[in-house]
Amino acid sequence: MKICVLGIGFIGLPTACLLASVGFHVLGVDINEDYLNKLKSKKIKLKEKNLNELLDKALNKTLILDTKPNKADIFIICTPTPLDKDNSPDLTYLIEAINSILPYLEKGNIIIIESTIPPKTTREIIKPKIEDLGFKIGRDVYLAYCPERVLPGNILYELIHNNRIIGGCTENCSKMVKSFYEKFVEGEIHTTTAEIAEMVKLVENSYRDVTIAFANEVLKTCNELNINPYEVIFLANKHPRVNLPDFGIGVGGHCLPIDPYFIISSFPKTSKLISTARKINDSMPRFIVSKIEKFLARKDNPKIGIWGLSYKKNTSDIRNSPSLEIVNILQAKGYNVKIYDPLVEGINYDKIKFESVMASNFLIILVDHDEFIKEDFKELLSLMDTPIILDLTNITEKITLPEDVEYYNLMKS
Numbered sequence: 001m002k003i004c005v006l007g008i009g010f011i012g013l014p015t016a017c018l019l020a021s022v023g024f025h026v027l028g029v030d031i032n033e034d035y036l037n038k039l040k041s042k043k044i045k046l047k048e049k050n051l052n053e054l055l056d057k058a059l060n061k062t063l064i065l066d067t068k069p070n071k072a073d074i075f076i077i078c079t080p081t082p083l084d085k086d087n088s089p090d091l092t093y094l095i096e097a098i099n100s101i102l103p104y105l106e107k108g109n110i111i112i113i114e115s116t117i118p119p120k121t122t123r124e125i126i127k128p129k130i131e132d133l134g135f136k137i138g139r140d141v142y143l144a145y146c147p148e149r150v151l152p153g154n155i156l157y158e159l160i161h162n163n164r165i166i167g168g169c170t171e172n173c174s175k176m177v178k179s180f181y182e183k184f185v186e187g188e189i190h191t192t193t194a195e196i197a198e199m200v201k202l203v204e205n206s207y208r209d210v211t212i213a214f215a216n217e218v219l220k221t222c223n224e225l226n227i228n229p230y231e232v233i234f235l236a237n238k239h240p241r242v243n244l245p246d247f248g249i250g251v252g253g254h255c256l257p258i259d260p261y262f263i264i265s266s267f268p269k270t271s272k273l274i275s276t277a278r279k280i281n282d283s284m285p286r287f288i289v290s291k292i293e294k295f296l297a298r299k300d301n302p303k304i305g306i307w308g309l310s311y312k313k314n315t316s317d318i319r320n321s322p323s324l325e326i327v328n329i330l331q332a333k334g335y336n337v338k339i340y341d342p343l344v345e346g347i348n349y350d351k352i353k354f355e356s357v358m359a360s361n362f363l364i365i366l367v368d369h370d371e372f373i374k375e376d377f378k379e380l381l382s383l384m385d386t387p388i389i390l391d392l393t394n395i396t397e398k399i400t401l402p403e404d405v406e407y408y409n410l411m412k413s
C-alpha cells in the first residue's frame with residue numbers, strides 16, 4: 001500500500017517514518033527542498049526521541065522524500081495551519097497541499113487531514129474540491145479529519161498508543177479510514193463526523209488553555225492575599241472532583257496559544273470564556289516581569305542571567321515561548337540579559353551557553369529542565385558570581401540549595 005504524507009514537520013516526519021517502519025511504501029512530501037536534503041543527508045539532528053534512528057531505517061527501507069506528491073492509496077495532510085495577523089486560521093498551506101494532490105487522485109483513494117482546522121473545513125472547503133473532479137465522497141474517494149494529539153518529545157510512542165478520533169465525511173469514509181489506522185494504532189479508535197472530530201481537537205486544547213488560565217488567576221489572587229498558591233492548588237486537588245493544572249509564566253508552544261482562536265475567530269459570541277482565558281495566559285509574561293523588576297531595583301545596572309528559554313521543560317521548542325517573551329520585554333526595557341538553555345540552539349541567541357550567564361548578579365529560573373536539577377545545579381551555581389536567585393519554577397521542591405544562597409520564589413508573593 002502506498003502512502004503520501006504531505007508536510008514533513010513535527011507531525012508529518014514521525015508519521016511518515018513510523019508508517020515506513022511498519023511496512024508501508026511512503027512518499028514524504030515537503031515544499032522545503034533544502035530541509036528535505038538535510039534530512040536525507042542526516043545534517044539535521046532531530047530532537048524527537050528515537051526519530052533519528054527511525055528516519056535512518058525508514059530511508060533505507062520504504063521512505064522516499066520529495067517536493068512533489070505522486071499517486072498513492074492514502075494521502076495524509078500534515079501541513080501547518082497558523083494564525084493570520086487577525087488571529088484567524090490561515091488555511092493557505094492546507095489548501096495548497098490539497099490542490100497539489102488533486103491531479104493524482106484515483107477511485108478508491110483515502111484522504112486524511114491531520115492538520116488542526118476550524119469546524120466545517122473538511123466538508124465545506126476540502127470536500128467540494130474533490131467532488132469538482134467528479135468523485136463521489138464515500139463511494140469513490142474517502143475523506144476524513146483525524147486530529148493529531150501527540151506530545152512533542154514522545155511522538156513515536158503516542159502515534160501508536162493514543163486514542164484516535166476519526167471524523168469521516170460519511171460513515172463509509174470513517175470505516176475505510178478506521179481500517180487503515182487499525183493497522184498500527186493500539187489505542188481506542190472512535191469514529192464520528194468530520195465536524196465533531198474538528199471540534200473535539202479544538203475543545204481539547206481550549207480546555208487546557210482555560211484551566212491553565214484559571215490556575216494563573218488563582219496564582220494572582222493568592223499573591224494579593226499573600227498566601228502560598230502552590231499549597232492552595234495542592235490542597236484543592238485533594239478534592240475528589242477537582243484537578244487543577246499548574247500555574248506558570250504563560251502558555252506557549254504550537255497548539256494551546258493558537259487552536260483556541262480557531263473557535264474564537266468564528267464564534268466570538270459563544271466563546272467568551274475561551275477568549276478571556278487566552279488574554280489571561282497572554283498577560284502572564286508581563287505579570288512575571290513586574291515581579292522580577294521589584295527585585296532588580298536592588299542593584300545598579302543589574303546583570304541578569306536567565307535559565308531556560310523553551311516554552312516548557314525538557315524541550316528545545318521556543319515557539320510562542322513565554323520565557324522568550326520575558327527575555328524580550330526585559331531587553332526592550334534596557335536590561336542586560338544573558339541566557340542559558342542547554343536544549344535550545346540554532347537561533348539568534350548567541351548567549352545560549354552557560355558561560356554567558358556566569359557573571360550575572362541575578363539568576364532568573366524560568367524553566368526547570370531536568371538538566372538544571374541534576375547534580376550540576378550546585379556546581380553551575382558555584383561557578384556564578386553569587387547571584388540572587390529569582391525562581392519561577394519552584395525548583396527547591398526538587399533540589400536543596402546551598403545555605404548561603406539568596407533565594408526568592410517569586411510565585412509565592
Ligand SMILES: NC(=O)c1ccc[n+]([C@@H]2O[C@H](COP(=O)([O-])OP(=O)(O)OC[C@H]3O[C@@H](n4cnc5c(N)ncnc54)[C@H](O)[C@@H]3O)[C@@H](O)[C@H]2O)c1
Binds near residue numbers: 254255
Ligand atoms: N506540533 C504539534 O505538536 C502538533 C500537535 C497536534 C497537531 N498539530 C497540527 O499538525 C499540523 C502540522 O504541524 P507541525 O507542527 O508538524 O508543522 P511544521 O511547521 O513542523 O511542519 C509542517 C511542514 O509542512 C510543510 N509544508 C507547507 N506547505 C506544504 C505543502 N503545500 N505541501 C507539502 N508540505 C508543505 C512545511 O514546509 C513544513 O515542513 C498543524 O495543523 C498543527 O496544528 C501539531
